[in-house]
Amino acid sequence: MSKAFASQADLADKKITFQQLSPHCWAYTAEGDPNSGVIIGEKFIMVSDCTATPAMARDLIARIREVSDKPIKYVLLTHYHAVRVLGASAYFAEGASEIIASQGTYELIVERGKEDMQSEMERFPRLFRNAESVPGLTWPTLVIAGGDPMRGEAPGKLVVDLGGVKVQIWSPGPGHTRGDTIAWVEEEKVLFSGDLVEFEAGVYTGDAQLEEWPATLQALRALGAEAIVPGRGEAMRGAADVNRALDYTQLWVETLYRCGKEAAAANMDLKAAMAHTRKSMDPIFGQVFIYEHCLPFDVSRAFDEARGIKNPRIWTAERDQDMWTALQA
Template identity: 65%
Template sequence: MTKQFASQADLEEKKTSFIKLSDNAYAYTAEGDPNSGVIIGDDGVMVIDTTATPVMAQALIKHIREITDLPIKYVVLSHYHAVRVLGASAYFEEGAQQIIASRGTYEMIVERGAQDMQSEIERFPRLFAGVESVPGLTWPTMVFEKEMTVFMGKLEVKLMHIGMGHTKGDTIAWIPSQKICFSGDLVEYDAAAYTGDAQLEEWPATLEALRALQPQKLVPGRGPALMNPTEVNAGIDYTKDFVTTLLQSAKEAVAAGKSLKEAMAHARSKMDPKFSQVFIYEHCLPFDVTRAVDEASGIKHPRIWTAERDKEMWHALQD
């Protein structure tokens, strides 16, 4: 039986929610689709992750405009993936002055942004509605190494690269006074973690560094907003379990000399009982296993995914 490639069969629109976390912070979630975050300061607005296209960004902008007329000064990229960043141009009409990313994210855009853009558009047709409105790759105008602080009037927001995980450049947005975190895809909940460009060995330690901040609320990359410390810890634990189970299964497969297809079957024996019911699992698992086997085999820097490589791998593992 042939499974339809990636998320091409996922055509059902998701219900979006705009959830108030505090007087300054909001979560934009969509039933397992990629989340965005909004921070409203005294003199402007920050958006964390832009949605996939300028057309799709209009729905988030409409929510923002229902609560404030302040300019959207800052766009933050939690990492480089196209589904997170290609809507950025919509915010320039709303006052955006800076697109901020970590050094690692910038380097990933340079190295593989064009290939990733083509790859993701073909994987997620529903999430790229209005793709013709995308003017090209989204490039940061400001890059930081480990941490930078933005004062939005009196409100302090820290942008931090606390370690590698989902990618080598993951960035969190942190409001210290309110202990609210926007984690990007470092944390997922009730959804599969996509690990095709991950640093799996480092990911658990990065999650513990995030936990050490003791967030009271957290907006994950996918899944519902986590509204109290118990839910936050559950989200961190869930993600940690996903990535450690995946990497351990790959290490076992490599040690046993299994082929990639055999490694996929071995990973399923460990992963399916825990995660087969969660959103985007069947899409992610072939990419996840391929990357995990690479890392277990000593390929530290993720290989570049192209639209052609996507399909070749998919049909080898999912047919």
């Protein structure tokens, strides 16, 4: 790439926090890097999102082993993005036998998983520092049937009993991608949202369904969660702080998409759409983690969706470069 994306120069290690939120639920967070959730039952453990590489996953496994020796039987992929799924193979040595994803996520891996892996590896050299430990794409072994909301299908729901704690898994609606799932531990009111919710970090929307995302956030709000592990940013405890994270994400999505629609209505080009969007986004979000990284992809998608492109165009390493060139022109 002729000129670096913001994330390619972002090489400083993050401080990792592994904290208990409720009797069975834990958050593994890293200052704006992709988070994971851990649910520890009396028989089995589930990990929700499994880091970018097996080498990174081994750090998360080491934290888990400080508090439990149960098998990590289940790995949940909240969606298909490489930074969250390519660490999955590390869990096979820890007893993992089920990799869970929605039908929508499975279809996205088939359609664009390879391209996504390649472009994300180039975008995030820090997260893919040990890329040679990735054996290839991560394929789910347990696909939650049906439930592509873009086709008006009712969402399938999976309930996994880990022993003394049950995890509900389903797709609450389109948003960050068209296949996002959440994990919900109702008895403890803990929500593992994946990238549908972020807090004080960039909200990547390069593959998003921006029009529908606010309604999906409303569905999450209706759960009445008392703790949340967002996709990026610190874990939040207490209903008020959970709502702060939902509000933060909603404001990002709505502001971005409004700007995209204004840019499309005014027949701007991508570079002008970017400048127009910055006027609204920079003052509110300019200081958060990976803001500068997310913005070009976000503006591209908002501009596309506003111009009627319903299915997000596939990002490839070449398209990343083309976009960068268009913004520099």
